[in-house]
Amino acid sequence: MTDTQKLRVAAIGVGSLGRHHARNYAELSREGRVEFVGTCDANPETAKRVAADNECSSFTDWQELLGKVDVVSIATPTETHCEIACAFLERGVHTLVEKPIASNLEDADKMIAAANASGAKLMVGQLERFNPAMVALRPLVTKPLYFEIHRVSPFPNRSLDVDVVLDVMIHDLDAVQWLVGEDVRVSSIHAVGIPIISDKVDAANARIEFENGAVANITASRVGTEKVRKT
Numbered sequence: 001m002t003d004t005q006k007l008r009v010a011a012i013g014v015g016s017l018g019r020h021h022a023r024n025y026a027e028l029s030r031e032g033r034v035e036f037v038g039t040c041d042a043n044p045e046t047a048k049r050v051a052a053d054n055e056c057s058s059f060t061d062w063q064e065l066l067g068k069v070d071v072v073s074i075a076t077p078t079e080t081h082c083e084i085a086c087a088f089l090e091r092g093v094h095t096l097v098e099k100p101i102a103s104n105l106e107d108a109d110k111m112i113a114a115a116n117a118s119g120a121k122l123m124v125g126q127l128e129r130f131n132p133a134m135v136a137l138r139p140l141v142t143k144p145l146y147f148e149i150h151r152v153s154p155f156p157n158r159s160l161d162v163d164v165v166l167d168v169m170i171h172d173l174d175a176v177q178w179l180v181g182e183d184v185r186v187s188s189i190h191a192v193g194i195p196i197i198s199d200k201v202d203a204a205n206a207r208i209e210f211e212n213g214a215v216a217n218i219t220a221s222r223v224g225t226e227k228v229r230k231t
Contacts, residue, residue, distance in 0.1 A: 006035045009071040012062045012084060014039045014050040016158055017098055017125075018075030025073075026054035037069050042076075062087075069093055075125075077161045082107035085122070089114035094121040099174075100166040128175040137179070144179050147216035149231050152224035155197055163201035165193065169220035172231075176208070176216045187211045196223045 009029075011022040022039050029036035038057035041047035051058035059065060062084055065072065072088050074081060075098040082102050085095050089111065101124045102108040115122035128134055149172045159167045177184075186208055193204035203221040210216075 006033065007070045008035045008037050008068060009073075010037045010040060010059075010065050010069045011050075011073045011075070012040045012065070013074060013076035013098075014041045014046060015043075015075070018073065019050050021073040021075060021096075022050050022054050022056075026056065029056070034071075037065065040065060066091060072096070074098065078103045078159075078166065079161055082110055085111045086114045089118055089120045089122060092118045092120045096123050096125060098125045099127075100124075100162060100170050103162055103166065126171065126174045128171045129178055134175060134178075141179060143212075143214075145214055147176050147179075147214075147218070147231070149176070149216065149218045150228060151219070152221045152226075152228040154225065154227065155202075155223050160198050160200070163193065163195075163204070164220050164222045165201060165204050165206075168222055169204060169206070169218060172216075172218050172220070173206075173208075176218070180210055180212070180214045180216075184214070185211045 009025050011018050011025055014022050018039075018041070025034060025036045028034045036054065036056045038059055039047050039051045039054065040059040040062050041050070042060060044058075044060050047058040047060055066087060069088075071094045073096045074084050076084060078100055081097050085097055088095050095115070097111070101111065111122060114120075151168055151172060153168070188209045189206060191204065191206040193201035196202040202223045205217070205219045208216045208218070
């Protein structure tokens with residue numbers, strides 16, 4: 001690809017989160033910055049609806065996009081991330097995967113290895129790092145000592161393939177590590193979690209101590225009566 005050619009992009013999985021990826025790609029396409037190849041979703045109606053909203057083609061099989069794109073976003077169920085991402089990464093396609101990267105470390109390591117082998121970029125959608133408040137806070141809080149974080153929401157009826165830690169708490173875990181310092185190691189973790197509605201943990205609390213003395217107490221629940229976020 002030359003400097004004058006546009007990156008060819010696609011959004012795979014265009015439900016609750018993926019439709020936002022599609023909208024942003026469409027905006028970039030209208031600005032002439034990328035070529036939006038299309039949306040892809042296992043549900044044909046969803047794929048077509050989001051494609052129509054964003055003036056692009058629709059696909060129902062992600063493999064149809066192999067060889068047609070330079071960049072993909074993947075917002076499919078977590079258990080499918082590894083297979084889909086590795087297929088594109090192995091072909092040198094830059095890949096943005098919604099959080100969590102995978103449901104287990106083995107799959108995450110496979111994805112990282114595929115990216116390293118091909119030189120393609122792999123990024124996980126940890127959006128809190130781009131939250132304007134967090135961006136402004138980071139240079140001001142150089143040595144944080146204590147975090148008290150509560151993230152509660154009503155039962156979502158989606159993203160139930162993973163527990164509340166990988167679905168919700170992961171945002172705060174990443175943000176805390178980012179603020180404390182990515183090179184600062186964890187010294188101890190005391191955590192509890194219980195399934196309440198689903199067969200996976202729906203409410204959890206973790207007390208995390210770092211080697212530099214910082215402490216984080218994080219609570220996450222997806223079975224609340226209202227949406228609450230306190231930091």
